[in-house]
Amino acid sequence: MSAVIESHQQPLRLAVLISGSGSNLQALIDASQRADSPFEIALVISNRADALGLERAQRAGIPTQTLSHRGFETRAAYEAALNDLLDQVAPGLIALAGFMRILTAEFVEHWQGRMLNIHPSLLPSYPGLHTHERVIEAGDSVHGATVHFVTAELDSGPAILQGRVRVLSDDDPARLAARVLEQEHRIYPLAARWFAEGRLALGSDGRTKLDGEPLDSPVIIDANA
Ligand code: GRF
Secondary structure (H helix, E strand, O other): OOOOOOOOOOOEEEEEEEOOOOHHHHHHHHHHOOOOOOEEEEEEEEOOOOOHHHHHHHHOOOOEEEOOOOOOOOHHHHHHHHHHHHHHHOOOEEEEOOOOOOOOHHHHHHOOOOEEEEEOOOOOOOOOOOHHHHHHHHOOOEEEEEEEEOOOOOOOOOEEEEEEEEOOOOOOHHHHHHHHHHHHHHHHHHHHHHHHOOOEEEOOOOOEEEOOEEOOOOEEEEOOO
């Protein structure tokens, strides 16, 4: 009779914070459902009750919570309630996926090294909103998205992965956004996988490390390569 080898390693518990469509959440759900996924989605939190992403999570049997920021007098009070929800599932990683709230430095520090964000530009270029419009207006030839560890500054923090696309001469913001989104759906699950496998970390020096080596620049996935 052969011995049964049991692995005691649990999949990493991921919490995903959303506000809207949740297409990145969907990409993370799809990745988490693969047999070899090193992470599972333990909770999805939205600050908006009408976020389509909540339906995506419910369809996949993932617990959801809606926590509206309205009714909280301060950001800190809202985040205390957010932390109460998060603490119930003790996530190993938080993925911000279109979560349209600015977070306080205290919240960010609490989760430092355990919180990722995805932003639709090649950071450090174009932090903030309306990135696709701004890229077209500037006449850039390359655009994309960045997964980064979250630090206290808006849309900044050590970059991990970038997905790049070419800007076409007849692009409008919607068409460009759709191609960037395709890359987002590739790079976010990949970064989560690397983190869950213990390959990716934020060093105490504030630099991203992949397989123990500091990443001086993000890993690039080029849609046109
Ligand atoms: C994405 O463009 C992401 O980069 C940004 O917000 C958008 C969220 O889209 N942070 P979705 O809700 O994942 O479809």
